[in-house]
Amino acid sequence: MPKRLVSLVAVITGLIAIGGMAMASEPYLPRAQKTFDKLDANKDGKLSLAEFMPVAEKRFLKIDGNKDNAVSTAEIDASLQAALERRRNNILAKMDGDKNGTITRAELDHYVQAMLAGADSDKDGGVSFDETRVFKIAKWRKMLGEASVN
Secondary structure: OOHHHHHHHHHHHHHHHHHHHHHOOOOOOOOOHHHHHHHOOOOOOOOOHHHHHHHHHHHHHHHOOOOOOOOOHHHHHHHHHHHHHHHHHHHHHHHOOOOOOOOOHHHHHHHHHHHHHHHOOOOOOOOOHHHHHHOOHHHHHHHHHHOOOO
């Protein structure tokens, strides 16, 4: 498999995985320290039922379209479909430079180049794990908007 095709598959797989996480509406324990800290209202280093239940209720109410305090299969389907459409629109907004509803290889290349250039804070031509952790999305999006599509 050509190297560029492998890269394309990796990027698309990553986008799908991110989209899948964004669509998950069921309550789940936080995986990131920052999210955990936001939920830990009393800052005791533990999540109590009182701290976590509002998050679960919010997710439930978001899916309960008819507000009958029950979530049906149809409501779950509608919620997932809406999330999928939002994710698709976000991907197109970010990557479809000419706004024609398709993402070309040139647009993908431009997107990935701008993303890596934006994350490469020490400008050494590569991105370290630490650079990925402090990566500022707004910075590379600005760069993406300023650069022309190949």
